[in-house]
Amino acid sequence: MGTKPGTPAIDAATWLRENGLRATHGRTAIVRVLDTSTVPLTLADIHEKVSAEGCDFATVFRFVSILEEKELVQRVAWIDGSTRHEIRSRDGHHHHHYLICRTCHKVEPIDECVVERFEDQIAKERGYTGLNHSLQLSGVCPDCQKPAKKKR
Amino acid sequence: MGTKPGTPAIDAATWLRENGLRATHGRTAIVRVLDTSTVPLTLADIHEKVSAEGCDFATVFRFVSILEEKELVQRVAWIDGSTRHEIRSRDGHHHHHYLICRTCHKVEPIDECVVERFEDQIAKERGYTGLNHSLQLSGVCPDCQKPAKKKR
DNA sequence: CTTGATGCAAAGGGTTTGCAGCATT
DNA sequence: AATGCTGCAAACCCTTTGCATCAAG
Numbered sequence: 001m002g003t004k005p006g007t008p009a010i011d012a013a014t015w016l017r018e019n020g021l022r023a024t025h026g027r028t029a030i031v032r033v034l035d036t037s038t039v040p041l042t043l044a045d046i047h048e049k050v051s052a053e054g055c056d057f058a059t060v061f062r063f064v065s066i067l068e069e070k071e072l073v074q075r076v077a078w079i080d081g082s083t084r085h086e087i088r089s090r091d092g093h094h095h096h097h098y099l100i101c102r103t104c105h106k107v108e109p110i111d112e113c114v115v116e117r118f119e120d121q122i123a124k125e126r127g128y129t130g131l132n133h134s135l136q137l138s139g140v141c142p143d144c145q146k147p148a149k150k151k152r
Numbered sequence: 153m154g155t156k157p158g159t160p161a162i163d164a165a166t167w168l169r170e171n172g173l174r175a176t177h178g179r180t181a182i183v184r185v186l187d188t189s190t191v192p193l194t195l196a197d198i199h200e201k202v203s204a205e206g207c208d209f210a211t212v213f214r215f216v217s218i219l220e221e222k223e224l225v226q227r228v229a230w231i232d233g234s235t236r237h238e239i240r241s242r243d244g245h246h247h248h249h250y251l252i253c254r255t256c257h258k259v260e261p262i263d264e265c266v267v268e269r270f271e272d273q274i275a276k277e278r279g280y281t282g283l284n285h286s287l288q289l290s291g292v293c294p295d296c297q298k299p300a301k302k303k304r
Numbered sequence: 305c306t307t308g309a310t311g312c313a314a315a316g317g318g319t320t321t322g323c324a325g326c327a328t329t
Numbered sequence: 330a331a332t333g334c335t336g337c338a339a340a341c342c343c344t345t346t347g348c349a350t351c352a353a354g
Contacts (some may be wrong), residue, residue, distance in 0.1 A: 024334065040324060043319085056336050061320070062332090077229045079286050099274060103238055114270040119289060122251060122262065128291035130254070133284070135270060135287045139280035176309065195344085208311050213344070215309090298334060 019072060026055035030063055031087075039098065040076045040084030050095040079136045099137045102145035111138070162286065171224060178207035178267030182215055183239075192228045193258040231288045251289045255296035262289070 007017050011033040013023035021027065029050040035039065047060045067073035076084045079100060097110040119131045164183040165175035173179065183201040186193065197214045216237050219225035228236045229254060247263040271283045 022332095022334070024328070026335070058320080058337080059335055063186045066319095068227060068244065077233050077288075079229050080229070081229050081235045083233045090340090099278065099280065101280075104284070110274070112270075114266055115289075118264075118266040122289060123291070125296075126251065127261070127294035128251065128253075128289075131289055131291035133287065133289045135267065136286065137274060137280075137283055137285045138266075139263070139283035140276070142279035145279075145281060173310070174307095176353070178310075206311090210312080210345085211310060214346095251334095 015056045021066070021069065021070075025053065026050065027058045028061055029055055030060060032069075032072065034085065034087040037086075038109055040074075040078065040086040042078075042084050044083050046085070076134060079138055081084050097135045097137075099139070101141035101144055102138050106141055106143075165268075173218070173222075177205065178202065178211045179215055181205045182206055182212060183190065186219075186225065186237065186239040190261055192226075192238040194230075195232050198237070223293050229286065230300065231290055238260050249287045250288075251291070253293035253296055254290050258293055258295075 012028040012035065016023040016027055016031060019133050020040070029068045030046060033046050033049045038105065043064060046064065047055070047057045048062065051057075064073060067087075068075055068085070072088055072089055076086055078084045097113060099108045100106070100108055113135075115133050115135055119133055123131050156276075160215055164180040164187065166224075168175040168179055168183060180199060185198050185201045195209070197217060198216065199207070199209045201284050202212065216225060220227055220237070221240075224240055226238045226240055228238055230236045249265060251260045251262055252258070267285050267287055274280065275283050
């Protein structure tokens with residue numbers, strides 16, 4: 001929704017109706033959480049942030065599934081084995097490239113994409129269509145390289 | 153173990169002892185399965201292939217965990233959300249790059265790695281150490297593009 | 305023989321579903 | 330007012346652990 005990650009939703013309810021979905025209290029909260037996050041979230045992450053508004057975990061589960069069926073949200077297999085979810089922005093740009101610290105678990109988005117050209121090459125070579133990719137880098141961030149320091 | 157994927161183990165029991173592990177019946181079976189697979193396997197996949205030899209699921213679970221602690225096996229977060237496991241070959245070459253068909257779920261390994269150079273660049277730019285990456289491409293394979301045809 | 309690995313079975317944790325009541329359209 | 334969403338709670342399934350027995354070294 002928001003043009004840049006981190007930008008709050010202009011209007012979650014309107015966005016929902018535009019996409020043929022009922023704009024309930026819980027749903028707008030879920031959309032707002034997804035829309036303002038710069039990193040993919042687990043269902044538990046989302047629930048934690050909407051439970052204050054009385055939104056149940058089952059609602060998060062079901063509604064995120066609906067958004068994924070409609071391809072408004074992208075499912076991401078996180079490098080630690082968890083499943084995360086990321087809203088697709090309006091401009092159709094939905095890259096999920098991240099740099100993850102193995103020590104403090106901080107997540108930094110990576111803007112550049114070196115894989116796209118490679119994707120085209122593979123598509124030609126092997127005849128695949130509709131290619132999509134998921135790339136995650138993990139390492140130890142500068143802060144965690146300094147001994148005896150913990151974050152998060 | 154085997155130099156090429158798909159090559160059967162020369163001697164799983166010896167390999168185990170070389171790595172300071174007891175060479176039991178179940179363990180050699182598990183190693184053989186991991187070693188001859190060209191794609192990462194789930195615990196259920198492995199168990200399915202060793203259960204004929206009377207090897208329990210708990211044994212698969214525990215032994216694969218041990219191999220991962222010893223960094224002889226690599227854990228892979230698969231794009232569908234499952235967790236898979238892949239043996240690291242003797243030459244230390246352990247890339248986990250795959251091309252996965254979204255329709256028939258066929259998995260093809262990709263040899264090339266375009267990410268390595270990028271990894272170095274990111275390491276310099278952001279000061280991370282010990283970088284590692286995970287890349288999966290998904291698309292629709294040539295077979296599945298032909299209508300009304302199902303595999304697997 | 306000693307130590308550690310195994311099988312069995314139960315516990316745990318996250319995911320998914322059924323159902324009756326409630327909110328949105 | 331009708332439809333479809335929600336909360337609650339139970340069911341499910343995959344993962345993990347405890348314990349007594351068994352086998353490798």
